[in-house]
Amino acid sequence: MQTHDKTRQRLNPDDRRRMIVEGAVSYFAEVGLGGSTRDLAHRIGITQPLLFKYFATKADLAEAVFESVYLDRLDPSWPTLLCDRAKPVRERLTAFYHAYSDAIFTYEWMRIFMFAGLAGERLNRRYLDHVRDMLLKPAQNEILWEANAAEGAGPDMEDMFNLHGGIVYLGIRRFIYQLPVPADTGPVIDRAIDRFLLHWGVGITRR
């Protein structure tokens, strides 16, 4: 008995849709949104017209890719973590940036986020506004509180973005420029946070 090596497989629409989005995330992360629907379909293992049964236009598919990548990227518990004064702010910042870099240091996220930024996607700005308001601002506030609050000395928002950028740049070097970075970025991040806090006398080990 012989059968087709590649029999037509009929999935339920939800599964198929997931499969398409997943494949599109991977494909567009590599080649950008300029990639063709035919190449994409071939990589997924389906025919090109099937894409248009699930997404009316290529732009709709791209939007689904963005949503999929942005979805659940920011853990809602992070602001709480950052503001938990039971722990020293140094520990909180370190824990946060470890979790944050674990979340965003992926090939797909880094590259699609950058492609989206270059394309002028609105989601991008909304995401970074969220980072500023929900993460950097609380962090700034906590640092200020633990520093000499009386003197009003502490980082401004640009200082916060500088810390943030220095850390994010690790992911940019690795996934955008495809340059080698340490396998474990944890210590690099820790030292960046230490330097940052030291400037306002925060996190100095007293005993």
Next chain:
Amino acid sequence: MQTHDKTRQRLNPDDRRRMIVEGAVSYFAEVGLGGSTRDLAHRIGITQPLLFKYFATKADLAEAVFESVYLDRLDPSWPTLLCDRAKPVRERLTAFYHAYSDAIFTYEWMRIFMFAGLAGERLNRRYLDHVRDMLLKPAQNEILWEANAAEGAGPDMEDMFNLHGGIVYLGIRRFIYQLPVPADTGPVIDRAIDRFLLHWGVGITRR
């Protein structure tokens, strides 16, 4: 008497070529290398086939764009500046990063560099290797020298990249994500350098 509003103008090849590359830099910085040769030609004010009289293929044009953008971006005097021990390292680093950010914080450079990175361009990695070897390494060395060299305490290369990334991130926010950043990035950069050096006791004002 009436004449053509747009008479065909015949330039000498060098000028025309310059005009094309200049237009291509501007155009591709906006839309990426996926932009069409017709749109580009229209923006330059020439016909599309003329592009192919000056560049055999679109890829050749792209290469000329890269060369044009990368050319003379790195001032060969910067390593010398960084190693001039007549001045304190803090002053040298500050002067360098002011000059460097002046050189690269442009719409065209930032975006084309990012597009090139995502496209896997070789020039990109070569450029960053150059930054590491000719700029960051000397800077690291100078910091080490001015710090307590005896203790062997100083930044490693990842620390240097962290400083670098925090500063470059200003340009990324502005030109890639198109978010507002301070009109004068000088003070932000200065503070980042101060924090960095403080960690190794460099740049503390003694009197």
Next chain:
DNA sequence: AGAATAAATGATCATTCGATAAATAGCAAC
């Protein structure tokens, strides 16, 4: 087992793309 439903495919359309070739016209030399 046979009919109904709809997931998936094959064939194809209209555009747009990079690229080519023939025709036109601006400019210098005489």
Next chain:
DNA sequence: GTTGCTATTTATCGAATGATCATTTATTCT
């Protein structure tokens, strides 16, 4: 002013693109 050279344009090609539609076939229901 005529001629020769070549920068530039007009017209067009074949391939690739996003998208459509009729047909086929896997699965479910009875």
